[in-house]
Amino acid sequence: MATTGADILPMHAQSTMNKLPLVRRLEAVGFRAWPASSVQYDGSWQVRLTAGHPSKRLNCVVPLDPSDHRDLEIRLEKAQRKFEAYGRPMVVRETPLASPMLVDILQRQGWERFDENIVMTADLVDLELPDALDHLPSHDVGRYVDASLLVDGADPILKPALAEVVSGIKPPSGLFVIENDEAGPVATTLCVQDNDLAGIMSVSVAAQHRRKGLAIEILTSALRWARMRSARTAWLQVGAFNEPALALYARFGFHEAYRYCYWRSPGEA
Template sequence: MPRLALVRRLEAAGFRAWPAASIQFDGSWQIRLTAGHPSKRLNSVNPLDPSDRRDIERRVEMAARRFEAYDRQLVFRQSPLAPKELDAYLDELGWERFEETAVMSAPMSELDIDGGMDHLPVRDVGRYVDASIRVHGRDPSLKAGLTEVLSSIKPPSGLFVIEDKGNPVSTALCVHDKELAGIYELATHAEARRKGRGRDVVCAALRWARHRGATKAWLQVETANEAAYGLYQGLGFKEVYRYSFRRSGEGQGAVSD
């Protein structure tokens, strides 16, 4: 069982690094909604206290109405901070559990991130957004929403793009939040995989954060992504905890990460 204090610390850093446009609270449930971007982390209910288990049925219904107003499907993000009673209630409703994610961390001093080329972060948010959309293979219509999210990040952030013959092949966002360096949005273009590009961009981003004073690195990776999970393990990251998303079986549609 992970230490809840550490879980809370990393959850808070994650919220700061990937800010939702609207944040409301129902008790300790953080309700995050963003009209301009469909990311589940930006559009989900995040319970933050295992002991907050009152009026679950009524609160789920209230959350559903809020999400409906944003034309979003209600999604719960269930970390170790979520009360077990909520999971049990969603089980009774037959809600699907999907996209389990591992949160991994390590002291900078224990990571194998030296060697390889240094890459400076790009200063042009538009250039990074275009590169990220291309590398992820996402719909270009997400450009405005992603630009808004990146422009709203308050801690210092580095936008990293690795190119090959003028074309972006790997991208990553690194957010330096006090002693923490978080890696987000890592992706390598399908045609450039298995060439060490992902490792290069992660190492360059973490060296940048270490130079700025970060002493601990962390990230999130879907457990189904065995290649990425193996990359992070090879660098020295260790799993701290896992979370997963839950949604009703009705009206399922495409949901971005």
């Protein structure tokens, strides 16, 4: 549920200074794993915009230095104009790297905080993976995109934009799809291996095929693939209140690294 006002505990208050290097690294690999079509910088702010896809991760301002608090109101207005030119509502992604002064300004200006998420990590080296059927990754972007849209029940109009995003991923990626003869695609996962880190960008199971072990099966395949490619740590992002997903990831040894949320400007709720 979205909240506003001074009762909000900022994301930066949840982290100690010795956690910031990990946050910076995971944010950096996250950008590479889910690339926006346009990336600009204003100081330490990364302005990510993608005209063809509405994902918040692809369309947001991401502050990357807690000490960057120069001309905050002017820069917010400047960023707002860029989002308007793209036809996108402006959102700010608040991680522990955001300046406390920026968060204070957002609160005073009546911005709304929403969509809290948890970034989780798991040690792949000693992880005991379930004894599940193994699936090999595909390199067919079109097949994966079609399957992903179908499994998620997403609008097919997003196909060109999603294909562009997936095709734009530079690090090695594994595109996993589980199909059955009658229903076609029933589960998908995208895993991006960036040196010793493996990002699980999505784990989706078609609504009518849940509770059949497919999420365990496809996630096991992705993590096994990443470990065989010498990844040592897996990471992912999940909604803070998505209890079924949190339970699944806990089973695989994932634990919280940090949290982030989004802010939207007044009138965009």
